[in-house]
Amino acid sequence: MTQQKQSEAATSRFIDIQEGDKTLHIHYNDCGSGDETVIMLHGSGPGATGWANFNRNIDPLVEAGYRVILLDCPGWGKSDSIINTGSRSDLNARILKGLVDALDLEKVHLLGNSMGGHSAVAFTLTWPERVGKLVLMGGGTGGMSLFTPMPTEGIKLLQGVCREPTIDNLKKMMNIFVYDTSALTEELFAARLENMLSRRDHLDNFIKSGEANPKQFPDFTPRLGEIKAQTLIVWGRNDRFVPMDTGLRLLAGIAGSELHVYRDCGHWAQWEHADAFNRLVLDFLGR
Numbered sequence: 001m002t003q004q005k006q007s008e009a010a011t012s013r014f015i016d017i018q019e020g021d022k023t024l025h026i027h028y029n030d031c032g033s034g035d036e037t038v039i040m041l042h043g044s045g046p047g048a049t050g051w052a053n054f055n056r057n058i059d060p061l062v063e064a065g066y067r068v069i070l071l072d073c074p075g076w077g078k079s080d081s082i083i084n085t086g087s088r089s090d091l092n093a094r095i096l097k098g099l100v101d102a103l104d105l106e107k108v109h110l111l112g113n114s115m116g117g118h119s120a121v122a123f124t125l126t127w128p129e130r131v132g133k134l135v136l137m138g139g140g141t142g143g144m145s146l147f148t149p150m151p152t153e154g155i156k157l158l159q160g161v162c163r164e165p166t167i168d169n170l171k172k173m174m175n176i177f178v179y180d181t182s183a184l185t186e187e188l189f190a191a192r193l194e195n196m197l198s199r200r201d202h203l204d205n206f207i208k209s210g211e212a213n214p215k216q217f218p219d220f221t222p223r224l225g226e227i228k229a230q231t232l233i234v235w236g237r238n239d240r241f242v243p244m245d246t247g248l249r250l251l252a253g254i255a256g257s258e259l260h261v262y263r264d265c266g267h268w269a270q271w272e273h274a275d276a277f278n279r280l281v282l283d284f285l286g287r
């Protein structure tokens with residue numbers, strides 16, 4: 001990996017967004033400039049942030065002339081924490097709407113990882129006129145799998161880390177994020193552990209939210225036909241968090257969609273196959 005050009009500190013921004021009767025202090029990173037904006041939405045793992053999920057994808061998109069915005073959803077990173085009792089996909093979509101309105105962005109491309117994919121679909125269903133193209137990676141809708149018992153082994157480990165945030169539990173979870181564990185370094189584990197332990201409130205509230213409403217990510221399958229945006233669906237063949245047949249449901253439901261499956265790839269295609277993923281996304285956005 002070459003030295004990263006954009007830095008987290010230099011691109012870090014905050015904004016206050018009204019959510020019901022609360023004002024949430026929300027963190028995002030704003031990188032590069034360009035006529036077209038790509039907003040990246042991270043997954044729901046403990047310690048995930050926009051920067052942690054997408055640090056291998058920012059520079060190539062910025063260098064290709066896109067403005068890239070990474071939103072930390074409520075309950076993650078430096079954003080305010082929240083106990084969420086409704087649909088978390090829709091909560092994140094409302095926060096995203098607050099952000100695009102405040103930044104005066106008429107239309108944006110959305111790239112979502114896992115929960116971020118679910119949230120991108122929720123946003124598109126409610127505000128279709130604000131969406132250019134969609135990239136859904138390892139996510140896009142909740143719902144059952146025909147082949148894999150739910151919750152998946154990955155989601156069970158993820159919940160275990162929130163309940164007991166130890167380095168051993170974190171390693172067990174991260175070891176199945178990816179196909180090739182040799183790429184996981186002690187530095188990466190340490191950074192993720194620090195993210196998690198610096199915001200224990202996020203972990204506690206994630207568990208409390210799940211207890212209040214186990215269906216945090218609703219099944220959008222019956223509404224997928226409403227999506228008109230051109231959509232690139234990306235999956236890892238060896239995903240142990242969100243099963244690959246979720247990608248097939250998205251492909252069947254969204255008329256203007258195509259699916260790319262990486263071999264030797266877990267739930268983090270954007271990280272594990274970063275170079276190929278960046279080329280795929282740039283080709284799709286540029287068409």
Ligand SMILES: O=C(O)/C=C/C(=O)/C=C/C=C(\O)C(=O)O
Pocket residue numbers: 042043044045046047048053113114115116139142155217241242267
């Ligand atoms: O339960 C779901 O459908 C969604 C799960 C996730 O969003 C898991 C994501 C995990 C990551 O990608 C992460 O980096 O933590």
